[in-house]
Amino acid sequence: MATLTPQTIESAPQGSKMTLRAIQKRNGFISNLMxxxxxxxxxxxxxxxxxxxxxxxxxxxQERQLIFLAASVENRCRYCVAAxxxxxxxxxxxxxxxxxxxxxxxxxDPRLDALVTLTRELVAERGFVAPKTWERFVAAGFNEVGLLxxxxxxxxxxxxxxxx
Numbered sequence: 145m146a147t148l149t150p151q152t153i154e155s156a157p158q159g160s161k162m163t164l165r166a167i168q169k170r171n172g173f174i175s176n177l178m179x180x181x182x183x184x185x186x187x188x189x190x191x192x193x194x195x196x197x198x199x200x201x202x203x204x205x206q207e208r209q210l211i212f213l214a215a216s217v218e219n220r221c222r223y224c225v226a227a228x229x230x231x232x233x234x235x236x237x238x239x240x241x242x243x244x245x246x247x248x249x250x251x252x253d254p255r256l257d258a259l260v261t262l263t264r265e266l267v268a269e270r271g272f273v274a275p276k277t278w279e280r281f282v283a284a285g286f287n288e289v290g291l292l293x294x295x296x297x298x299x300x301x302x303x304x305x306x307x308x
Contacts (some may be wrong), residue, residue, distance in 0.1 A: 150182075152164075164179075213242070258286065262280075262291070
């Protein structure tokens with residue numbers, strides 16, 4: 145199977161250049177994921193738009209990264225697991241919780257356990273969850289909007305698999 149070559153600002157198609165410049169300015173670098181996505185301006189700009197929308201979700205920064213981590217573990221993407229665990233460490237998230245997600249065990253926090261369980265099940269079952277999982281999620285204080293946003297986060301994480 146052919147693999148895509150990561151692009152630079154200079155080598156990228158015209159429709160990706162401005163977005164790559166913005167990423168470079170914001171982060172100080174362009175990740176391999178974004179450089180690879182730059183081969184298609186539609187993919188790069190769509191992904192960045194999805195990521196921007198995701199940041200405005202009802203979840204905290206820690207919860208968003210936790211969703212990504214749980215989806216990454218379920219998808220068995222070692223690169224993504226490491227990246228999201230590192231992001232969570234940077235957000236001063238409990239290291240024991242990070243390890244629990246990586247090991248597939250309970251965190252010991254009912255709210256976060258419900259979020260991780262729902263995320264894992266949505267990924268494993270391709271968008272379906274058992275009634276008991278849904279009930280735990282709602283009992284933990286989440287709602288239908290949260291479910292849709294977890295779907296969005298899981299979808300964004302699935303797209304990251306393209307470069308992992």
